Amino acid sequence: MNNFGVVELASAKTTHAPGWAYVPDTRPAPGSAALPSNRKRAARNHAGLSLSDASARQDAKIRKDLEVLDRDTHKDANIAIPPRTGGSRAQNKHTTNVRKILQSQKTFANHLDDYQALVALAETNPAAAAALNPANAQPKPAPPPTARNSPAPQPTPSTTTSKRSAAAAKRAAAAAAKEEKERKEREAREAEEAAEAAAAAEAERKSTAAPDDNNNNSSDNNCPPTAPPDVEMADASSLLPQAYPADGTILAAYAKPPPAPHAGDADPLLVSHVPAFPTDDELHALMTAPPLSYLEARARWGDDEQRYPARAFCEVCGHWGKVRCVKCGARACALDCLEAHREECVTRYGL
Amino acid sequence: MAGGRKSKPAGPAPPSRTLVLDNGASTIKAGFVTDTATDAPRVVPNCIARDRHRKTFVGSELEKCKDFGEIAFRRPVEKGFIVNWEAQKEIWDREFFDDKAPQRCDPSETRLVLAEQSNSLPALQLHCDQMVFEEFGFASYCRGNGPAFNAYNDVQAIFQTPRTPDTTIDIPAEVMLLIDSGYSHTTVTPIVQGRPLHPAIRRLDVGGKLMTNYLTRLLSVRHFDMRNDPYIVNEMKETACYISLDFKGDLEKTWKGTRGQRSQDYLTGAGIAKDYVLPDSHTRFHGVIRDYEPGVSAKARKGAVSTEDILTLRNERFVVPELLFNPSDIGIRQPGLGDLVMQSLSVLPVGLWPGLLANIVVVGGNSLFENFIQRLQTEILERVPDSCIVRVARPEDPVTSTWLGAASFAKHQHVEKLAVTKQEYEENGAGWIVRKFSAGLGVES
Ligand SMILES: [Zn+2]
Numbered sequence: 001m002n003n004f005g006v007v008e009l010a011s012a013k014t015t016h017a018p019g020w021a022y023v024p025d026t027r028p029a030p031g032s033a034a035l036p037s038n039r040k041r042a043a044r045n046h047a048g049l050s051l052s053d054a055s056a057r058q059d060a061k062i063r064k065d066l067e068v069l070d071r072d073t074h075k076d077a078n079i080a081i082p083p084r085t086g087g088s089r090a091q092n093k094h095t096t097n098v099r100k101i102l103q104s105q106k107t108f109a110n111h112l113d114d115y116q117a118l119v120a121l122a123e124t125n126p127a128a129a130a131a132l133n134p135a136n137a138q139p140k141p142a143p144p145p146t147a148r149n150s151p152a153p154q155p156t157p158s159t160t161t162s163k164r165s166a167a168a169a170k171r172a173a174a175a176a177a178k179e180e181k182e183r184k185e186r187e188a189r190e191a192e193e194a195a196e197a198a199a200a201a202e203a204e205r206k207s208t209a210a211p212d213d214n215n216n217n218s219s220d221n222n223c224p225p226t227a228p229p230d231v232e233m234a235d236a237s238s239l240l241p242q243a244y245p246a247d248g249t250i251l252a253a254y255a256k257p258p259p260a261p262h263a264g265d266a267d268p269l270l271v272s273h274v275p276a277f278p279t280d281d282e283l284h285a286l287m288t289a290p291p292l293s294y295l296e297a298r299a300r301w302g303d304d305e306q307r308y309p310a311r312a313f314c315e316v317c318g319h320w321g322k323v324r325c326v327k328c329g330a331r332a333c334a335l336d337c338l339e340a341h342r343e344e345c346v347t348r349y350g351l
Numbered sequence: 352m353a354g355g356r357k358s359k360p361a362g363p364a365p366p367s368r369t370l371v372l373d374n375g376a377s378t379i380k381a382g383f384v385t386d387t388a389t390d391a392p393r394v395v396p397n398c399i400a401r402d403r404h405r406k407t408f409v410g411s412e413l414e415k416c417k418d419f420g421e422i423a424f425r426r427p428v429e430k431g432f433i434v435n436w437e438a439q440k441e442i443w444d445r446e447f448f449d450d451k452a453p454q455r456c457d458p459s460e461t462r463l464v465l466a467e468q469s470n471s472l473p474a475l476q477l478h479c480d481q482m483v484f485e486e487f488g489f490a491s492y493c494r495g496n497g498p499a500f501n502a503y504n505d506v507q508a509i510f511q512t513p514r515t516p517d518t519t520i521d522i523p524a525e526v527m528l529l530i531d532s533g534y535s536h537t538t539v540t541p542i543v544q545g546r547p548l549h550p551a552i553r554r555l556d557v558g559g560k561l562m563t564n565y566l567t568r569l570l571s572v573r574h575f576d577m578r579n580d581p582y583i584v585n586e587m588k589e590t591a592c593y594i595s596l597d598f599k600g601d602l603e604k605t606w607k608g609t610r611g612q613r614s615q616d617y618l619t620g621a622g623i624a625k626d627y628v629l630p631d632s633h634t635r636f637h638g639v640i641r642d643y644e645p646g647v648s649a650k651a652r653k654g655a656v657s658t659e660d661i662l663t664l665r666n667e668r669f670v671v672p673e674l675l676f677n678p679s680d681i682g683i684r685q686p687g688l689g690d691l692v693m694q695s696l697s698v699l700p701v702g703l704w705p706g707l708l709a710n711i712v713v714v715g716g717n718s719l720f721e722n723f724i725q726r727l728q729t730e731i732l733e734r735v736p737d738s739c740i741v742r743v744a745r746p747e748d749p750v751t752s753t754w755l756g757a758a759s760f761a762k763h764q765h766v767e768k769l770a771v772t773k774q775e776y777e778e779n780g781a782g783w784i785v786r787k788f789s790a791g792l793g794v795e796s
């Protein structure tokens with residue numbers, strides 16, 4: 001292709017072309033949209049679409065793309081179980097529980113929604129949750145009413161989840177009411193009861209042990225990843241002899257003979273700073289702490305990491321995304337790739 | 352359910368044979384353990400597959416499949432957990448319980464030790480326990496934390512720590528930090544004496560599946576539509592992708608340059624570009640990686656040289672596994688593996704850090720990417736005080752490591768503390784078992 005001798009260089013200058021513009025991109029990555037918008041740059045953008053439209057398009061595309069990347073198969077493969085060619089063992093009759101489990105077509109997402117709904121129910125209506133929960137009948141201290149004043153004790157579910165959760169919570173509540181009358185069908189219900197028992201036990205743990213959980217939940221955000229060790233380690237240097245407490249029983253003390261003395265042992269510059277070893281009580285608490293829920297264990301950005309803008313790449317060739325399409329926010333490395341993108345962009349969003 | 356007597360059973364002797372399963376989303380690792388012997392595990396595809404000739408393969412039958420073009424998979428394990436028991440039971444039946452099963456056992460005379468992923472949903476755990484006892488009828492059963500089973504391996508041997516002949520081998524290891532990067536996700540698990548420290552377990556939702564899907568997308572944009580060929584793309588990912596130790600530099604070397612001025616590195620390939628010959632389903636059933644020859648893939652596409660389908664891989668080779676360290680590259684709002692480790696440590700007493708950082712073990716299929724260990728070590732060193740010793744190691748076979756640990760656990764006295772019998776299940780109910788396994792080993796004090 002003849003490029004008329006023009007060699008383009010990525011620069012900080014804004015260049016206009018009919019319908020297209022090079023916009024040097026210093027904007028934070030799509031997604032960290034909470035930052036105040038740059039009014040100057042918005043005013044500079046004369047194209048029909050505002051930058052926020054373009055980034056909304058880009059956000060929507062990223063969300064859709066991630067959903068696709070999370071899928072197990074490109075097409076929904078409805079692969080039926082093939083018949084056995086013989087040699088199978090005699091089939092015993094399934095129990096009610098097993099029949100239900102084998103017939104279930106629920107996905108992981110369905111199960112996660114059910115769980116979140118149950119946890120929500122246990123918070124708003126402990127009685128209903130307890131009714132669903134006979135296997136967990138041992139008395140527990142009722143949570144103080146003030147314990148519920150934190151706005152979001154659960155890790156934030158996505159909006160779709162919360163909608164589904166609300167519906168599932170209704171279902172669960174209805175089931176709880178019905179349950180009083182249906183004491184007879186004990187066996188048939190056993191499966192659900194026990195599952196819910198575990199979920200509700202989890203919820204109860206949260207409501208009774210709220211302070212602990214809040215610590216856990218907020219730890220991602222509140223602990224700067226690298227700051228504390230320096231401070232504490234310096235403090236700990238005076239505690240060197242206790243580094244492995246002799247009376248610790250969980251982790252054995254260092255029993256080997258100490259290394260031969262060295263001339264530099266007394267040199268303050270060479271003293272190694274060994275942080276104090278946790279006490280047996282601390283270790284005991286950690287080793288017996290209950291598992292977090294699925295969403296609690298999912299790592300989230302801390303405040304620190306959110307500050308760094310995400311890296312942006314050319315959607316065509318994968319090099320740095322130095323320029324942006326003003327129409328849809330897609331990135332490109334240079335004019336070649338922006339043109340290649342243009343074809344796709346026009347099909348998707350029109351001219 | 353029979354046998355409702357409340358008396359504590361004297362308890363028959365535990366079964367002498369244990370089936371150890373690491374039931375992963377991609378493969379099942381399975382083998383038997385007795386007091387005297389530990390079998391080598393079989394690695395069985397955990398899927399029901401259908402090829403383009405509409406022939407179906409269950410589990411290890413996939414070995415018989417030659418043509419993986421347009422093959423489709425159904426997987427019972429989703430996000431690391433057994434979700435679809437209809438499919439899982441079919442695979443287990445054929446592998447373990449049918450008369451002709453390759454690893455046949457009689458569950459009523461067998462103990463099952465099953466490794467599970469952390470932070471499961473109670474309902475899924477319950478379903479699992481009910482299937483194990485009510486459908487398969489195992490005599491004894493233990494569902495344990497998969498990452499923590501790795502502590503029952505000889506961890507210092509993985510680090511090749513020098514030791515004298517009289518050194519006692521700690522089983523389980525005293526302190527270690529286990530990173531498991533598998534098909535569904537990547538987790539960080541601090542472990543003290545075989546107990547996972549639950550408050551500090553963190554998960555990054557980047558695993559082998561996501562990376563294969565991402566490579567599929569890149570290829571589809573730049574080369575061919577390969578969305579119906581997950582097997583072929585996965586194979587390409589495993590043979591051709593690597594973790595960059597100089598991301599910026601590698602990205603620069605793979606750029607084509609500006610129009611009219613192709614960069615020299617691009618023309619020569621700069622040692623990064625590789626030609627990948629796709630399987631043709633007639634003579635070649637697996638892809639082949641070759642050194643880059645300028646122009647070959649273009650000519651091949653025109654049919655001038657041969658009938659081979661060749662594509663040139665450039666930055667695709669390293670931007671795909673880069674997602675483990677920079678998931679935000681594709682908009683995933685989660686920290687990368689380096690920060691994941693720091694977030695896990697941040698909830699633990701600082702006194703535990705030196706022990707954990709000096710004993711980082713990486714398992715799971717993704718740890719096989721070239722440079723994984725070096726890159727992880729660099730990322731962690733950037734985030735901890737200079738005085739910290741950071742050791743990162745990968746066991747000889749990171750795919751079967753969890754299984755081997757679970758097999759060692761099955762011989763350790765700890766298994767007796769955790770295992771439950773069918774009789775206990777019938778007497779105490781399923782909810783009791785879910786709680787017992789959640790409580791784990793506990794600590795005697
Ligand atoms: Zn480009």
Ligand SMILES: [Zn+2]
Binds near residue numbers: 327330341345
């Ligand atoms: Zn566009």
